[in-house]
Amino acid sequence: MNNPNHVFVIGHRNPDMDAIASAMGYAWLLGQLNDGHTYIPARTGTVNSQTQFALDTFRIEAPMLVSDVRRRVGDLLEETPSLHHTSTILDACQSVAQTHRSVPLLDDSDKPIGLITGSALFAVMGEALSAANIMALAKDFEMPATKAADTASTILTKGDY
Missing domain, CATH: 3.90.1640.10 (inorganic pyrophosphatase (n-terminal core))
Known part of the structure; x- marks a missing residue:
């Protein structure tokens, strides 16, 4: 049922x-x-x-x-997709765009280490976006997703995961 x-x-x-x-x-x-x-x-x-x-x-x-x-x-409840810490900014952008939500970033043992938000992605990619430089934008897409993970504002306790 x-x-x-x-x-x-x-x-x-x-x-x-x-x-x-x-x-x-x-x-x-x-x-x-x-x-x-x-x-x-x-x-x-x-x-x-x-x-x-x-x-x-x-x-x-x-x-x-x-x-x-x-x-x-x-x-x-809806299943929330997550990203591995080895994911790229491009992976993070695609995931946030697809879900319209923040995406948890996980370490090698699948424990949360941060949260990828739309605003964090824009903050990391801001310079490349404002320069309208395709090469800079392509380079930013290859950055590790950990660069955009918000780890300071989210306090995770053992019961959260």
């Missing part, structure tokens, strides 16, 4: 026939998109007798019951 590719299609809280049929039909329709998700019809309450009669008549199982639709911390 915690598969990020599973999407539950749910009608309203007290599922009558229109809510059940809509959830089932819409889940089927969305499933035709082939977008990498699995759309699962679901309900948030007990099926009433009229709806159960219709489902039984057509030999259709009631959608699964989802009793709690509140988000959990795990639903909000």
Whole structure:
């Protein structure tokens, strides 16, 4: 049930026939998109007798019951890519550009040694960017990512990693 590719299609809280049929039909329709998700019809309450009669008549199982639709911390967490301390500034730029987030820099034993931020990258590459010199910019891209790691403002304790 915690598969990020599973999407539950749910009608309203007290599922009558229109809510059940809509959830089932819409889940089927969305499933035709082939977008990498699995759309699962679901309900948030007990099926009433009229709806159960219709489902039984057509030999259709009631959608699964989802009793709690509140988000959990795990639903909000996203995997954060990291960089090895041997990575280049180019690697760091690509990672920050792709994720739109700061990227942790790890040592040989995968312990954090710093944080690569967009502002730190601009600070390191500022001169080359302002000079508009392609050669200077290319040279800066080859610098080690450790040059842009912010190690002073982030205090990491053993429990953080």
